Amino acid sequence: MYAPKPASLLLAEVAVARVKPGERVLDACTGSGVVGLAVARHVEGSVVTVADLAESALAAARANATGNGVVLGVVHSDLYAAFEAGSFDVITVHPPAVPYPADGDWGLSQGMRVATDGGDDGSALVVRSIVEARPLLRPGGRLLLLLPHWSHLGKARQALTDTYGAVEELDRLKVEFFPAREGRPDDRLLAHLKRLAAEGSIEMTFDGPVPESVVSVIEARID
Numbered sequence: 001m002y003a004p005k006p007a008s009l010l011l012a013e014v015a016v017a018r019v020k021p022g023e024r025v026l027d028a029c030t031g032s033g034v035v036g037l038a039v040a041r042h043v044e045g046s047v048v049t050v051a052d053l054a055e056s057a058l059a060a061a062r063a064n065a066t067g068n069g070v071v072l073g074v075v076h077s078d079l080y081a082a083f084e085a086g087s088f089d090v091i092t093v094h095p096p097a098v099p100y101p102a103d104g105d106w107g108l109s110q111g112m113r114v115a116t117d118g119g120d121d122g123s124a125l126v127v128r129s130i131v132e133a134r135p136l137l138r139p140g141g142r143l144l145l146l147l148p149h150w151s152h153l154g155k156a157r158q159a160l161t162d163t164y165g166a167v168e169e170l171d172r173l174k175v176e177f178f179p180a181r182e183g184r185p186d187d188r189l190l191a192h193l194k195r196l197a198a199e200g201s202i203e204m205t206f207d208g209p210v211p212e213s214v215v216s217v218i219e220a221r222i223d
């Protein structure tokens with residue numbers, strides 16, 4: 001779990017704008033709970049559950065809810081496994097999406113690895129979070145996905161259009177690829193990113209001291 005980043009705050013802002021009063025919301029991969037907390041605090045009558053695999057994240061989300069005087073359900077879950085079909089009007093999710101080459105780890109701490117590891121091309125949890133959300137949504141339900149463009153974009157877009165009736169990008173933001181600032185990436189790791197960018201799998205520029213990319217908030221509707 002990690003402290004909210006610009007991407008986290010973008011998803012929180014969009015979620016507050018898109019969730020309607022009284023809706024049932026799941027914030028999966030919640031980390032500190034920032035997205036779920038923002039919705040519960042600012043959308044009247046919303047009923048919010050937050051979930052994560054990491055106990056440290058759940059403890060932080062509970063503490064942040066208490067500290068902000070917000071009532072939330074806090075549930076331990078591997079992605080959506082703890083929830084029944086048709087439970088939510090909206091699912092928000094900011095999945096781990098960093099491409100970890102098989103023989104490299106970006107030099108981040110173990111906790112940051114769990115919070116960020118998206119497999120070789122960054123898409124493993126992104127694609128699962130798209131496809132496995134669909135059965136949990138009620139009629140008229142929406143997925144609000146924070147999609148980092150440092151994970152395989154073609155796979156994410158294919159999963160979105162294969163699974164949902166309507167897909168729209170609501171907002172986007174240029175951001176630093178933070179593992180290159182917070183970790184200890186060497187030339188071999190950067191070469192992995194450059195290879196993915198050159199083949200068009202991810203979007204990243206390498207002009208400054210820290211690579212830059214984009215994050216999008218995608219709304220996917222089942223109708």
Ligand SMILES: C[S@@+](CC[C@H](N)C(=O)[O-])C[C@H]1O[C@@H](n2cnc3c(N)ncnc32)[C@H](O)[C@@H]1O
Pocket residue numbers: 001002003004005007008009011028029030031032033034035051052053054057077078079080094095096097114115116125
């Ligand atoms: C990119 S962080 C996002 C945190 C927070 N939502 C935010 O925007 O700041 C991803 C979160 O997913 C959690 N996570 C990783 N694998 C998971 C899994 N299989 N099931 C549920 N949560 C998982 C991590 O513990 C981490 O808190």
